[in-house]
Amino acid sequence: MSQRPTIKNPTPLSSPVSRPGTDPIMGGAPSMGGDPVMGGVNIPQFTKDMQAEISPEAAPLWNFVTNHAPKIAAGVVSLVVIILAIAGWQWYVEKELREAQGQLGRVISIQDASRRAAELEKFIGKAPSELVNSATLELATTAMELEDYAKAAASYEKVANAEQGEPLGFSARMGQAQALMHAGKYAEARAIFEAVVLDSPANIKASLHLQSAEAAEAAGDKAGAVASLEKALSALAPTDQEGAAFFRARIAKLQK
Numbered sequence: 001m002s003q004r005p006t007i008k009n010p011t012p013l014s015s016p017v018s019r020p021g022t023d024p025i026m027g028g029a030p031s032m033g034g035d036p037v038m039g040g041v042n043i044p045q046f047t048k049d050m051q052a053e054i055s056p057e058a059a060p061l062w063n064f065v066t067n068h069a070p071k072i073a074a075g076v077v078s079l080v081v082i083i084l085a086i087a088g089w090q091w092y093v094e095k096e097l098r099e100a101q102g103q104l105g106r107v108i109s110i111q112d113a114s115r116r117a118a119e120l121e122k123f124i125g126k127a128p129s130e131l132v133n134s135a136t137l138e139l140a141t142t143a144m145e146l147e148d149y150a151k152a153a154a155s156y157e158k159v160a161n162a163e164q165g166e167p168l169g170f171s172a173r174m175g176q177a178q179a180l181m182h183a184g185k186y187a188e189a190r191a192i193f194e195a196v197v198l199d200s201p202a203n204i205k206a207s208l209h210l211q212s213a214e215a216a217e218a219a220g221d222k223a224g225a226v227a228s229l230e231k232a233l234s235a236l237a238p239t240d241q242e243g244a245a246f247f248r249a250r251i252a253k254l255q256k
């Protein structure tokens with residue numbers, strides 16, 4: 001009888017290599033009693049190697065980082081949350097401002113002045129701070145159109161007080177003076193002209209003194225009008241002979 005052939009165990013092409021303390025069946029997972037391995041890196045050994053590479057001068061910083069890593073991570077997360085919250089709030093504020101600007105544009109386009117004034121007053125009551133002065137100026141202009149000079153003067157005054165030292169504040173103060181002139185409050189208007197001229201550019205001082213003179217003359221104060229005209233004459237450029245002749249003629253007329 002012939003002998004049946006036997007099958008020997010195949011010789012593996014390569015034997016699995018395992019690191020000390022790891023289980024080759026688990027593909028490098030930590031075995032009982034071994035060092036933890038993550039992504040093929042022995043964590044304790046990696047930490048030791050890093051500490052060995054760190055210079056003595058940097059050791060305190062490294063120790064601080066390793067000892068306070070959870071707190072540092074929590075601080076970074078908190079900072080990111082704060083940044084995202086601020087960005088979200090800014091987006092919301094900008095969105096509200098764009099919507100308010102569109103609403104103001106629609107109100108300004110209303111043809112009926114009385115209805116426009118009413119809508120402007122409603123808008124000002126709930127408008128973002130960035131648009132309050134613009135809306136108030138529109139209300140002042142509309143009030144002038146309606147010949148409601150008291151409301152116009154009050155509206156101009158609000159903007160002038162809010163924008164002191166700014167070009168918009170100067171324009172609003174001039175608007176207030178004109179509204180007071182229309183309302184017959186000449187002395188109040190002249191006081192504004194006299195105050196504004198002190199900080200005004202040299203090239204408009206003569207014009208402001210002239211308006212002060214007109215307010216004084218309208219109030220029946222001829223002496224005040226002459227004083228303002230003389231200031232206007234002094235503020236003229238030496239080459240402005242035509243303007244000088246005009247002011248001298250006005251002064252001579254008032255002195256009769």
